[in-house]
Amino acid sequence: MTIDIQFDQDHVWHPYTSTLDPLPCYPVTRADGVHLTLEDGRRLIDGMSSWWSAIHGYNHPRLNQAAAAQMERMSHVMFGGITHKPAVELCRKLVAMTPEPLQKVFLADSGSVSVEVALKMALQYWAAKGERRAKFLTLRHGYHGDTFAAMSVTDPENSMHSLYKGFLPEHLFADSPEGGFSDPWDPADFDDFRLMFVANRHQLAAVILEPIVQGAGGMRFYHPEFLRQVRALCDEHGVLLICDEIATGFGRTGKLFACEHADISPDILCLGKALTGGYLTLAATLTSKHVADTVCSGEAGCFMHGPTFMGNPLACAVANASLDLINEGHWQGQVAAIEAQLAERLPPLAALPVVKSVRWLGAIGVVETHEPVNVAEIQRAFVEQGVWIRPFGRLVYIMPPYIIAPAQLDQVVRAMAFGLRQTPA
Numbered sequence: 001m002t003i004d005i006q007f008d009q010d011h012v013w014h015p016y017t018s019t020l021d022p023l024p025c026y027p028v029t030r031a032d033g034v035h036l037t038l039e040d041g042r043r044l045i046d047g048m049s050s051w052w053s054a055i056h057g058y059n060h061p062r063l064n065q066a067a068a069a070q071m072e073r074m075s076h077v078m079f080g081g082i083t084h085k086p087a088v089e090l091c092r093k094l095v096a097m098t099p100e101p102l103q104k105v106f107l108a109d110s111g112s113v114s115v116e117v118a119l120k121m122a123l124q125y126w127a128a129k130g131e132r133r134a135k136f137l138t139l140r141h142g143y144h145g146d147t148f149a150a151m152s153v154t155d156p157e158n159s160m161h162s163l164y165k166g167f168l169p170e171h172l173f174a175d176s177p178e179g180g181f182s183d184p185w186d187p188a189d190f191d192d193f194r195l196m197f198v199a200n201r202h203q204l205a206a207v208i209l210e211p212i213v214q215g216a217g218g219m220r221f222y223h224p225e226f227l228r229q230v231r232a233l234c235d236e237h238g239v240l241l242i243c244d245e246i247a248t249g250f251g252r253t254g255k256l257f258a259c260e261h262a263d264i265s266p267d268i269l270c271l272g273k274a275l276t277g278g279y280l281t282l283a284a285t286l287t288s289k290h291v292a293d294t295v296c297s298g299e300a301g302c303f304m305h306g307p308t309f310m311g312n313p314l315a316c317a318v319a320n321a322s323l324d325l326i327n328e329g330h331w332q333g334q335v336a337a338i339e340a341q342l343a344e345r346l347p348p349l350a351a352l353p354v355v356k357s358v359r360w361l362g363a364i365g366v367v368e369t370h371e372p373v374n375v376a377e378i379q380r381a382f383v384e385q386g387v388w389i390r391p392f393g394r395l396v397y398i399m400p401p402y403i404i405a406p407a408q409l410d411q412v413v414r415a416m417a418f419g420l421r422q423t424p425a
């Protein structure tokens with residue numbers, strides 16, 4: 001029983017791929033711990049956690065057990081008018097883990113949907129207050145998802161806003177900070193944001209941004225002071241702050257949530273990706289009692305959203321098991337160890353001619369090249385070295401499962417060096 005690669009190429013769409021020139025995909029038959037097993041039996045160390053999600057590693061006994069036990073009872077029931085223990089327990093955990101003001105949880109089915117939900121909450125909040133506010137201020141190089149509203153606040157160039165002009169709402173993009181996470185804070189880094197905010201403050205429904213780490217829009221790490229100043233400005237003018245922690249949540253940056261680096265709380269928080277430890281698609285949008293109650297005091301009398309698979313019990317059960325693992329706290333030592341190893345092993349890569357810069361934070365390592373890399377070619381080199389890394393553009397980056405062992409992480413960094421050395425300058 002082999003995977004029909006030809007059928008895949010002829011009929012199956014993969015993320016951001018062309019039907020005219022589909023690149024071949026690597027057939028994976030199983031995944032255990034930090035390893036992906038290819039159909040030919042080769043085992044690759046996973047540097048991507050399947051896009052930030054498989055933080056505890058694959059085929060985890062506790063997550064398996066949670067899924068199997070829940071499946072015996074019920075995989076899904078509608079959430080309209082019905083509730084169940086997996087969802088209630090999950091929301092209890094999320095309320096307990098997140099900053100104190102966040103008390104109301106909306107379970108969504110993917111990260112993009114949780115962003116749509118956050119934006120709709122902000123719009124309904126202002127409508128209920130009798131103000132027409134429909135503009136969002138965000139940062140360049142951001143990424144918030146692929147659905148329309150999420151895309152409208154994602155970096156205009158990265159998400160090709162021009163393609164959808166006339167259909168996509170036009171929001172406001174401030175320069176994202178130039179200074180890195182641990183560079184000295186340069187107050188000028190906040191100037192563009194402040195100017196745009198103040199000029200548009202009466203139209204702004206909310207600011208939406210990824211705290212500290214901008215993910216798919218550029219893998220940039222910025223200074224916590226920027227986030228503190230955003231919070232202060234929002235407070236001063238009563239504008240809502242939406243933090244998208246879909247990528248950064250659950251320990252990835254070295255704090256449970258990236259907002260903690262700046263010691264702030266958003267009014268609305270989006271979570272996803274690692275929520276189920278990478279098992280199933282599930283996301284959540286949390287907000288304060290004040291925002292939720294204001295939303296529901298408006299003309300509609302409720303929050304206007306309700307996906308078919310909302311609160312899916314199977315996904316909630318696995319998320320509960322994943323959050324139990326998080327709450328046991330091993331992630332802290334694991335992420336700190338990964339960070340220390342990246343701090344030691346990444347800087348030498350900066351000497352390679354193709355490399356522009358390297359950076360790391362928590363369990364995230366980034367090598368930025370001068371020119372976009374040839375993904376198919378460099379990926380072949382990584383696979384040859386027994387490692388799975390999927391670069392995009394000028395970014396060769398890793399965010400491995402937290403359980404990766406030092407020798408395995410060494411192999412991942414060596415494979416990065418190997419692939420980059422083979423890349424023509």
Ligand SMILES: *Cc1c(COP(=O)(O)O)cnc(C)c1O
Nearest residue numbers: 110111112143144145215246247
């Ligand atoms: C991945 C991501 C999303 C979108 O989540 P999906 O589950 O792919 O819809 C939104 N925001 C951020 C910061 C992300 O990293």
